[in-house]
Amino acid sequence: MALLDVEGLTKCFGGLKAVSNLSFQVNEGEILGLIGPNGAGKTTVFSLITGFVPPNEGKVLLEGKDIVGLKPYSIAHKGVARTFQIVKPFRKLTVLENVSLAAFLRHSARKEAEAEARRVLERVELIDKAASYASDLTLSEQKRLEIARALATNPKVLLLDEPMGGLNPTEIDHASILVRDICKSGVTIVWVEHVLKAIMNSCHRVIVIHHGEKIADMPPEQIVINPVVIEAYLGKKANSYKKGEPIC
Amino acid sequence: METLVQSLVSGILTGSLYAMIGVGLTIIFGVMRIINMAHGDMVMLGMYSSFWALTLWNIDPFVSIVFWVPVAFLIGMLTYRFLLKKIVPAGELNTLLYTAGLSLFVSNLALLVWTGDYRTIKLDYAVMPLRPFGIAVPIPLAIAFGMAILITALLYWFLVKTDTGRAIRATSQEPMAAALMGVNAAQMEMLTFGLGTALACGAGVLLAPSLYLYPTVGEILVAKCFVIVVLGGLGSVQGAIAGGLLLGVVESLGAVYVSVPYKDAIGFVIFLLVLLFRPSGLFGVGKS
Amino acid sequence: MKKTVLIIIGLIVLGIAPLVVRSPFFVHLMIMVLMWTVLGASWNILGGYAGQVSFGHATFLGAGAYTTMILYLSCGVDPWYGIFIGGIVAVLISLPIGFICFRLRGPYFSLSTLAVAEIVRLVALNWESLTAGPVGLLITTLPQVSFFGKAINWESKVPFYYIIAIITLIALIITYIVSRTRVGAYLLALREDIDSAESIGINTVKARVVALALSAFLAGIAGGFYAMYLRYVDPDAVFSIGLSVEMLFIAVVGGLATVGGPLIGAIVLVTLGESFREHFLSGHLIFYGFFMMLAIRYMPDGVWGRINTLFKKLRLKKDVNHGTA
Numbered sequence: 055m056a057l058l059d060v061e062g063l064t065k066c067f068g069g070l071k072a073v074s075n076l077s078f079q080v081n082e083g084e085i086l087g088l089i090g091p092n093g094a095g096k097t098t099v100f101s102l103i104t105g106f107v108p109p110n111e112g113k114v115l116l117e118g119k120d121i122v123g124l125k126p127y128s129i130a131h132k133g134v135a136r137t138f139q140i141v142k143p144f145r146k147l148t149v150l151e152n153v154s155l156a157a158f159l160r161h162s163a164r165k166e167a168e169a170e171a172r173r174v175l176e177r178v179e180l181i182d183k184a185a186s187y188a189s190d191l192t193l194s195e196q197k198r199l200e201i202a203r204a205l206a207t208n209p210k211v212l213l214l215d216e217p218m219g220g221l222n223p224t225e226i227d228h229a230s231i232l233v234r235d236i237c238k239s240g241v242t243i244v245w246v247e248h249v250l251k252a253i254m255n256s257c258h259r260v261i262v263i264h265h266g267e268k269i270a271d272m273p274p275e276q277i278v279i280n281p282v283v284i285e286a287y288l289g290k291k292a293n294s295y296k297k298g299e300p301i302c
Numbered sequence: 303m304e305t306l307v308q309s310l311v312s313g314i315l316t317g318s319l320y321a322m323i324g325v326g327l328t329i330i331f332g333v334m335r336i337i338n339m340a341h342g343d344m345v346m347l348g349m350y351s352s353f354w355a356l357t358l359w360n361i362d363p364f365v366s367i368v369f370w371v372p373v374a375f376l377i378g379m380l381t382y383r384f385l386l387k388k389i390v391p392a393g394e395l396n397t398l399l400y401t402a403g404l405s406l407f408v409s410n411l412a413l414l415v416w417t418g419d420y421r422t423i424k425l426d427y428a429v430m431p432l433r434p435f436g437i438a439v440p441i442p443l444a445i446a447f448g449m450a451i452l453i454t455a456l457l458y459w460f461l462v463k464t465d466t467g468r469a470i471r472a473t474s475q476e477p478m479a480a481a482l483m484g485v486n487a488a489q490m491e492m493l494t495f496g497l498g499t500a501l502a503c504g505a506g507v508l509l510a511p512s513l514y515l516y517p518t519v520g521e522i523l524v525a526k527c528f529v530i531v532v533l534g535g536l537g538s539v540q541g542a543i544a545g546g547l548l549l550g551v552v553e554s555l556g557a558v559y560v561s562v563p564y565k566d567a568i569g570f571v572i573f574l575l576v577l578l579f580r581p582s583g584l585f586g587v588g589k590s
Numbered sequence: 591m592k593k594t595v596l597i598i599i600g601l602i603v604l605g606i607a608p609l610v611v612r613s614p615f616f617v618h619l620m621i622m623v624l625m626w627t628v629l630g631a632s633w634n635i636l637g638g639y640a641g642q643v644s645f646g647h648a649t650f651l652g653a654g655a656y657t658t659m660i661l662y663l664s665c666g667v668d669p670w671y672g673i674f675i676g677g678i679v680a681v682l683i684s685l686p687i688g689f690i691c692f693r694l695r696g697p698y699f700s701l702s703t704l705a706v707a708e709i710v711r712l713v714a715l716n717w718e719s720l721t722a723g724p725v726g727l728l729i730t731t732l733p734q735v736s737f738f739g740k741a742i743n744w745e746s747k748v749p750f751y752y753i754i755a756i757i758t759l760i761a762l763i764i765t766y767i768v769s770r771t772r773v774g775a776y777l778l779a780l781r782e783d784i785d786s787a788e789s790i791g792i793n794t795v796k797a798r799v800v801a802l803a804l805s806a807f808l809a810g811i812a813g814g815f816y817a818m819y820l821r822y823v824d825p826d827a828v829f830s831i832g833l834s835v836e837m838l839f840i841a842v843v844g845g846l847a848t849v850g851g852p853l854i855g856a857i858v859l860v861t862l863g864e865s866f867r868e869h870f871l872s873g874h875l876i877f878y879g880f881f882m883m884l885a886i887r888y889m890p891d892g893v894w895g896r897i898n899t900l901f902k903k904l905r906l907k908k909d910v911n912h913g914t915a
Contacts, residue, residue: 130791403882
């Protein structure tokens with residue numbers, strides 16, 4: 055049985071189908087990449103899975119149990135954590151407080167929560183900044199704080215929404231190592247990203263979404279030479295595109 | 303039937319002044335994101351200006367408005383420059399609290415200087431109302447109505463037709479883009495605050511002959527203002543005009559057909575319903 | 591260690607103050623400071639910690655005041671139970687208000703609380719069979735109560751002082767517990783970002799309702815006390831927007847989301863205010879307004895908040911050094 059099983063998920067905004075009859079499975083222990091052109095509906099998929107937006111149709115099964123209709127906080131309880139594409143730290147709280155708050159989900163005593171938060175901060179290499187206010191961090195640090203906060207809820211599945219957006223190449227390499235490291239520690243990851251290079255190097259499997267529909271679901275090496283994917287990304291230019299050459 | 307027409311007419315007459323105050327509040331919100339809790343006190347200051355011009359210098363309110371409006375415009379710009387400018391970047395809630403402080407300060411200072419006595423303005427020509435078609439129309443309110451329409455129309459023309467007006471509207475819609483196009487946002491904000499204050503104050507001058515004056519009258523007026531701009535959609539000028547007229551009519555009908563004591567409550571109930579179900583205003587043009 | 595000593599000294603001063611200084615004006619001043627501390631603390635839980643800025647807290651004060659008064663006048667319920675029931679009634683009233691107003695965020699929430707409070711005031715003004723309308727309710731005698739075999743003299747202000755001192759302690763202890771536990775941390779998360787709070791497993795609706803209920807309870811109790819102390823209530827005295835705004839100012843000037851803030855805010859504002867009220871009826875409000883503007887401009891964290899952040903930074907720096915060493 056897959057850890058997370060999405061079946062026939064559909065969401066319309068007005069007349070527009072943002073996500074259309076989308077099905078995919080996430081297996082335990084893998085890093086699943088979720089890519090697609092701008093406006094393909096990737097973030098919406100995350101919002102649907104985590105309960106921020108109710109779907110019109112479809113099921114989301116976590117370990118076989120449907121979690122559609124639950125509020126975001128109870129989905130977090132069940133072990134699905136997410137980060138936000140546009141970072142949303144608790145700005146006027148310190149880094150340690152930010153992460154401790156998330157750790158409160160599994161530890162009711164303040165001391166235990168703080169100890170857990172410190173462990174997570176060491177993993178994401180933010181421990182030096184524990185006492186800084188979240189609003190004083192650089193973007194790269196805020197992105198790591200997002201990940202730290204999600205990790206501190208001790209999730210089974212971690213949904214990362216563009217953790218690399220706006221980072222420079224060195225920071226991207228650094229963050230990729232972090233994501234792989236998190237996966238190795240036993241957390242399953244679904245990863246939305248525009249930086250394709252990072253996805254291709256780290257993911258076990260990649261799903262491509264276009265206009266809210268799944269157009270490919272295969273290992274990364276096949277994705278980059280798949281004609282349907284190339285056309286979705288490059289449009290008509292695909293004709294003049296040399297066959298067999300990776301798109302990134 | 304006659305009662306209905308009568309209350310519709312008085313509703314529209316008062317509503318025109320509500321609209322004028324509401325437009326002032328809404329343009330300030332549109333450009334600066336300030337929910338100006340002191341807006342009602344600007345109306346109060348206008349009412350007292352009108353009163354003192356008549357009592358001390360024997361100048362009719364409908365004449366003294368000609369110089370009170372520019373004075374209020376200047377005071378508004380100075381208020382923005384020296385009191386508000388540094389606060390605006392701190393966010394909506396801080397400006398809300400700050401202007402609440404300003405409101406308390408101004409209204410209680412007025413209470414200290416002018417005492418809490420209710421005052422009225424008596425005009426010789428106001429004794430008998432006009433009676434077109436058997437409907438009583440108080441003369442001061444009729445003149446105020448005419449002037450309110452004139453001033454609001456002038457402002458509307460200014461916003462739509464002049465370059466400065468366009469710059470203000472641009473800042474209101476897309477502050478970033480407007481700034482990139484070379485609009486001086488700080489200048490537009492100061493100008494807008496001056497205009498908003500002038501409208502509130504001007505409406506106060508016009509209202510003075512028709513209402514009781516007392517220093518804390520701003521409290522109830524600012525609450526009505528919020529009803530108006532939320533009805534019309536925060537930030538929308540047309541919405542505020544429509545909202546003002548609507549509130550005037552609803553209050554006046556409510557006083558006749560529901561109950562006088564609950565007249566003010568009707569406005570607030572509508573306010574809550576709109577906030578809950580149509581947060582962008584009845585006409586769906588406001589910003590949330 | 592130092593903190594404990596300070597708290598013990600504070601408690602002793604609080605305990606013997608009215609015995610040392612016998613001037614009735616001074617005792618009245620201290621009663622007012624303590625009562626406004628409770629009201630500021632009440633507002634602070636919802637507005638400071640949870641970041642839901644209410645302009646309608648007078649509703650809960652009024653609910654407590656009227657409940658205590660009506661129960662005593664028409665059912666003969668002892669006011670000292672009545673005050674507690676007043677707190678409960680305030681909580682019950684807060685639930686439908688929360689249901690309506692919590693759908694809105696930021697300034698829209700504030701405006702909606704203002705509207706609800708005005709509706710409540712108008713209802714109180716016009717529901718004459720229950721509230722006696724604008725005439726108000728008046729009590730002439732308070733029930734006989736003995737304390738260690740001695741009848742309490744209600745004509746003196748000292749017994750009122752001790753009652754409100756106990757209520758204040760309860761309010762501060764509740765705030766302290768909130769600030770030290772998971773609940774308080776959740777409220778802060780709510781203030782900062784509702785979506786993020788939900789995403790890390792916080793039931794934000796429940797957290798807001800808890801904050802509102804606690805807040806309403808404290809305001810209701812203070813309202814009950816207010817009614818008994820003044821022996822008179824009318825709608826404008828307990829339901830006015832002015833009162834809501836005063837509570838808010840005390841919390842903001844003292845320091846939002848701090849335990850001691852409301853106490854500091856009440857000491858600063860009420861002392862100044864009451865001394866000016868001597869000369870001129872609403873003179874204190876001029877200063878409230880002025881202080882509010884100064885606070886937002888120069889000290890957005892309030893007096894206490896300013897001191898607290900300095901300490902916190904020092905402490906955290908120490909902690910981090912320990913942690914990595």
